[in-house]
Amino acid sequence: MATAASTQAPALPLVVAPRAAVPEIAAFPVADHNARHQWHPMADPKAARIAPPLVIERGDGVHVWDLDGNRYLDCTAGLWCVNVGHNHPAVKKAIVDQLDRIAYYSTFSGISNPPSIELSARLTAMLAPERMTQAFFCSGGSDANETAYKLARQYWKLEGRAEKTKILSLRNGYHGVHFGGMSASGNPVWRRAYEPLMPGFIQVEGPYLYRNPWTEDPLKLGEICAALLEREIQHQHPDTIAAFVAEPVQGAGGLIVPPPNYWPLVRAICDKYDILLIADEVVTGFGRTGRMFGCRLWGVVPDMMCFAKGINSAYVPLGATLLSARVAAAWERDHPLAAIMHGYTYTGHPLACAAALANLRIVEEERLDENAARIGAYFLDRLSELLAHPKVGDVRGAGLMLGIEFVADKKTKAPLAPGDPFLERLAAACRKRGVLIRVTGHRVILSPPLVFTAANVDTTLDALHAALAEAP
Ligand SMILES: Cc1ncc(COP(=O)(O)O)c(C=O)c1O
Incomplete structure (x- = not known):
């Protein structure tokens, strides 16, 4: 007569695969390995493999540093989220x-x-x-x-x-x-x-x-x-x-x-x-x-x-x-x-x-909402300087949630052609000057930590002006 135990399949022999040696973290070539085993959000894995990543290693306040020790002003607060700034002790x-x-x-x-x-x-x-x-x-x-x-x-x-x-x-x-x-x-x-x-x-x-x-x-x-x-x-x-x-x-x-x-x-x-x-x-x-x-x-x-x-x-x-x-x-x-x-x-x-x-x-x-209102108004005012550029169609925002919309033709408002590298080049030119901005579609989004200052806004504008002058 069958017992309850007989319905269970016999246990398979345990096969233990040999373990690959895991490199020490300090010696691990992090940047080289990016996108080999990790897929990134909202990105074609092939593109992420080809483009060398910016590997952010640490941050403090409104700044972050990459693996090579380069410092960047973070105009995106990660992904509009690090509102009190990086590395806050409290x-x-x-x-x-x-x-x-x-x-x-x-x-x-x-x-x-x-x-x-x-x-x-x-x-x-x-x-x-x-x-x-x-x-x-x-x-x-x-x-x-x-x-x-x-x-x-x-x-x-x-x-x-x-x-x-x-x-x-x-x-x-x-x-x-x-x-x-x-x-x-x-x-x-x-x-x-x-x-x-x-x-x-x-x-x-x-x-x-x-x-x-x-x-x-x-x-x-x-x-x-x-x-x-x-x-x-x-x-x-x-x-x-x-x-x-x-x-x-x-x-x-x-x-x-x-x-x-x-x-x-x-x-x-x-x-x-x-x-x-x-x-x-x-x-x-x-x-x-x-x-x-x-x-x-x-x-x-x-x-x-x-x-x-x-x-x-x-x-x-x-x-x-x-x-x-x-x-x-x-x-x-x-x-x-x-x-x-x-x-x-x-x-x-x-x-x-x-x-x-x-x-x-x-x-x-620290009334960061009030700081966002004050610095955001100044930021938007300074962004309006960019409207003189033939590809800047519109600037808009509320507080420290700001956007620049780019166009191929200002009169017709025709958007940049899909795949136009202009904005990627603009972001790279800003990065070269130590400022991180975010490109989505045909827009640049600026959403810094809410502790941003007027001096930080000026640094961002200097980078944007110079990058716009440089980006073809
Ligand atoms: C308005 C809004 N809702 C929802 C989400 C999704 O949030 P999460 O990426 O944390 O899942 C986002 C992300 O940016 C967002 O902007």
């Missing part, structure tokens, strides 16, 4: 102090940890004007968006309106790389290789003042784009729509600052049709735009907010989704679907939350 101390207690424990199964509890209280206190009362933690901006979309769908199920599932968003919006966020992101370059996307994600035209077929009047454009959103809602039927998500200032999709009437109009439309408004504040959160939160630029209170990056200046990966009291109330119901069947191993990671607590203290005490 953030490092908070992480080390937490490490000395415990590096990690899960927040599943009725367990928690002090830094995550304190951070949820601190965030909801900072967001009291928005009446955000609940925080759900994760490891980054894509996670935070995914969390928001799932909780938006769950919210409507708890409200007894299960048909409300669709997520509306903007063309040129960027909401991360997971399937939900990618499906909400409105530019085919991020999507085509991974289609088909999630059903029920629809993009509408956003207010892009420099390029739109309607008007050069910002307020008129705000009205037109709000009307387009309303038409799409009516077309899809409001009973099918869970939420509208957008960035208070569009970042990766082109540094697009909406006209001041757009967000208030969107809020009114969402209220009219019972649609949740999700502010993706992954870049704009915690001071970058010159206000502590991007939606405060527009005087608008969202229903949910997504954060990452500036929440702890990227010292340890962290994201968060915040929900308003009104939305969170749905989970008070006695409902078979009320459990949140969502969460990550790293939800509430103690090191990341400890870093966030120290980081937010610095942002608030």
Whole structure:
């Protein structure tokens, strides 16, 4: 007679492969090995293999150093995230102090940890004007968006309106790389290789003042784009729509600052049709735009907010989704679907939350939002000098979130041809002068740490002027 044990396959003999010798770290030819075994985000692996990488080894304040000891002014804050600057002693101390207690424990199964509890209280206190009362933690901006979309769908199920599932968003919006966020992101370059996307994600035209077929009047454009959103809602039927998500200032999709009437109009439309408004504040959160939160630029209170990056200046990966009291109330119901069947191993990671607590203290005490407003205004003013160049079509920004749009022809606004090496050469020329800028598509994005000074802006402009004079 068969026993339970007989259903198990016999163990295979263990084959141990001989181990390759691992070179000492100090002797390891790091730059030569880059891209042999590591693939980089948003890059063709072949190109990354050919182009020698810039290997950043250390940083301090607004500067970073490469392996050869060259110093660079960091005009990108990593990826618009190291807001308090590199190597900040207070953030490092908070992480080390937490490490000395415990590096990690899960927040599943009725367990928690002090830094995550304190951070949820601190965030909801900072967001009291928005009446955000609940925080759900994760490891980054894509996670935070995914969390928001799932909780938006769950919210409507708890409200007894299960048909409300669709997520509306903007063309040129960027909401991360997971399937939900990618499906909400409105530019085919991020999507085509991974289609088909999630059903029920629809993009509408956003207010892009420099390029739109309607008007050069910002307020008129705000009205037109709000009307387009309303038409799409009516077309899809409001009973099918869970939420509208957008960035208070569009970042990766082109540094697009909406006209001041757009967000208030969107809020009114969402209220009219019972649609949740999700502010993706992954870049704009915690001071970058010159206000502590991007939606405060527009005087608008969202229903949910997504954060990452500036929440702890990227010292340890962290994201968060915040929900308003009104939305969170749905989970008070006695409902078979009320459990949140969502969460990550790293939800509430103690090191990341400890870093966030120290980081937010610095942002608030040093009023880095106000510095971003002041230095950002000076930066934008100086960037306008570049408009004299035949290829600079537009400069724009909010706080220390700035962009330069390049064109092949200023009159027609024809963009640079795909593959035109002009901007890569411009970035290389700036780098040669010790200034790091970021090129995306036909734009340069400038998003330095929020501790940037007027002297740092002047250094950047000197490099940009010289690089523009040099780049063919
Ligand atoms: C507005 C916005 N949302 C989401 C994301 C995705 O964040 P992450 O790269 O941390 O997943 C980004 C990243 O830049 C972003 O800019």
